Amino acid sequence: xxxxxxxxxxxxxxxxxxxxxxxxxxxxxxxxxxxxxxxxxxxxxxxxxxxxxxxxxxxxxxxxxxxxxxxxxxxxxxxxxxxxxxxxxxxxxxxxxxxxxxxxxxxxxxxxxxxxxxxxxxxxxxxxxxxxxxxxxxxxxxxxxxxxxxxxxxxxxxxxxxxxxxxxxxxxxxxxxxxxxxxxxxxxxxxxxxxxxxxxxxxxxxxxxxxxxxxxxxxxxxxxxxxxxxxxxxxxxxxxxxxxxxxxxxxxxxxxxxxxxxxxxxxxxxxxxxxxxxxxxxxxxxxxxxxxxxxxxxxxxxxxxxxxxxxxxxxxxxxxxxxxxxxxxxxxxxxxxxxxxxxxxxxxxxxxxxxxx
Numbered sequence: 343x344x345x346x347x348x349x350x351x352x353x354x355x356x357x358x359x360x361x362x363x364x365x366x367x368x369x370x371x372x373x374x375x376x377x378x379x380x381x382x383x384x385x386x387x388x389x390x391x392x393x394x395x396x397x398x399x400x401x402x403x404x405x406x407x408x409x410x411x412x413x414x415x416x417x418x419x420x421x422x423x424x425x426x427x428x429x430x431x432x433x434x435x436x437x438x439x440x441x442x443x444x445x446x447x448x449x450x451x452x453x454x455x456x457x458x459x460x461x462x463x464x465x466x467x468x469x470x471x472x473x474x475x476x477x478x479x480x481x482x483x484x485x486x487x488x489x490x491x492x493x494x495x496x497x498x499x500x501x502x503x504x505x506x507x508x509x510x511x512x513x514x515x516x517x518x519x520x521x522x523x524x525x526x527x528x529x530x531x532x533x534x535x536x537x538x539x540x541x542x543x544x545x546x547x548x549x550x551x552x553x554x555x556x557x558x559x560x561x562x563x564x565x566x567x568x569x570x571x572x573x574x575x576x577x578x579x580x581x582x583x584x585x586x587x588x589x590x591x592x593x594x595x596x597x598x599x600x601x602x603x604x605x606x607x608x609x610x611x612x613x614x615x616x617x618x619x620x621x622x623x624x625x626x627x628x629x630x631x632x633x634x635x636x637x638x639x640x641x642x643x644x645x646x647x648x649x650x651x652x653x654x655x656x657x658x659x660x661x662x663x664x665x666x667x668x669x670x671x672x673x674x675x676x677x678x679x680x681x682x683x684x685x686x687x688x689x690x691x692x693x694x695x696x697x698x699x
Contacts (some may be wrong), residue, residue: 345524351486352377352516355445355509356385358493359417361527364443365391366416368405370398370424373457374513375447378419399424403431403444410435410442411549413537415497419445421513422463423454429472432506436476436566437551439536441500443493444478445509447516450672459514459596460672464650467510468624475563477570479507480623481578484599486520492621494527499576501532503569510623512646514596514675579627583609584616589689590634591617592655593644596675601644603678604685613689623651628658635663640692642666642685646675666691 349357356378359367367382383393396402402418410416420428425446435442446467450460467480479499481492489511496507538547553559580598583605584590593601598619608615618634620627635641640663643652648669656665668684670676 344526346521347524348519348521349486350377350516351489351511351518351520352447353381354486354489354522355419355493355511356381357522357524358490359443359497360385360389360391361524362415362494362497363527363531364415364417364497365389366406366409366414367391367393367418368396368402368409368416369418370396370402370420372421372424374449374516375419375421375445377516378445378447399427400431403428404434406442407431407435407438407440410440411438411538413534415501415531417443417445419447421446422448422451422460425463425466425471429466432478433470433472433474433476434551435506436470436478437474438549439504439566440506440549441504442506443496443500443509444506445493446511448510448512456672457513458672459512459646459675461512461595461597461646461650462672463510464623464645464647467508468626468654476566477573477624479503479505479573479576479625480510481507482510482594482621482623483515484595484619486515486518486522488621489515490522490524497531498529501534503573504536505569510595512596574625576622577625577627577630578621579630580617580619580621582617582619584618584634586614587616587638588614589616589640589642589685589692590638591615591642591644591685592620592631592634592651593617594620594623594651597644597646600676600678601681604681607678607682608685608689613686615685615689620651626654626658628654631655631658632660632662635659635665639663640666640688642668642688644668644670644681644684646670646672
């Protein structure tokens with residue numbers, strides 16, 4: 343029977359990583375993710391692992407690259423401006439096809455900003471963030487339990503595709519304290535015939551992202567593109583009270599979490615409102631969004647920023663339905679009642695146009 347514990351969201355990430363076989367962690371302190379390196383420093387040695395606080399975020403991502411190149415399961419974590427410093431290394435990981443897990447418990451920006459929860463890193467996470475034509479898989483938890491579960495999944499996906507996977511949370515999801523069921527990790531990590539083994543007589547192996555021969559880089563980029571297309575099968579999302587909805591709300595992470603209560607409030611008032619919460623931000627659940635647009639006739643995106651995921655929702659909706667938007671710059675967390683007021687404005691605007699009644 344799985345053990346159930348009361349832990350912070352950041353600690354749940356660290357627990358999930360160790361359970362999935364992460365044995366190397368390289369990081370650097372920054373609020374609001376500091377409980378992750380704190381937990382890893384205390385508990386990795388207990389399982390024969392190595393914790394190292396690097397001299398910078400730049401150093402930590404390159405240490406991850408080096409350790410992961412040997413086939414080990416490796417993780418780093420940071421928050422918004424720290425993730426910005428890691429972008430060159432993440433691009434090198436993608437170009438060299440080296441798996442690893444990167445956690446961003448994002449804070450408000452731009453610049454140093456503040457330590458409030460924010461969803462302002464959506465573009466950075468889903469568009470690659472660094473130089474070159476590449477993608478990272480992106481998972482967006484909304485509870486401490488998902489912090490644990492999706493971290494284990496992140497290691498599996500990283501190995502499956504030989505690609506970095508980012509977990510995009512925020513200060514709320516890192517600091518919240520909730521019960522977490524510690525489901526044992528039962529999978530066997532795959533064999534890695536590409537990993538560097540030193541002088542073990544297995545023949546020459548090279549991991550690189552530099553391609554200078556004529557046509558070589560073009561060929562490599564098309565290979566990576568095919569891999570990113572194959573990632574579409576990993577799409578994950580949650581539907582909440584959406585079966586008969588006339589207005590579908592679309593939100594991820596902490597806002598998606600809050601909106602469940604908002605939906606309940608509006609349902610009690612007779613509003614046929616439902617929620618679609620993307621769990622994978624890349625690959626994005628475009629098909630599910632388009633189907634919702636066709637079925638319901640109106641979508642509304644809510645984000646803790648001034649408008650980022652809404653662009654992907656509008657592309658996915660493909661002009662099949664109007665897409666309204668409510669954004670909240672970081673600095674405070676909206677309550678379910680506040681969001682209900684904003685959603686109700688759209689509901690009333692929709693009434694009489696063949697949608698909401």
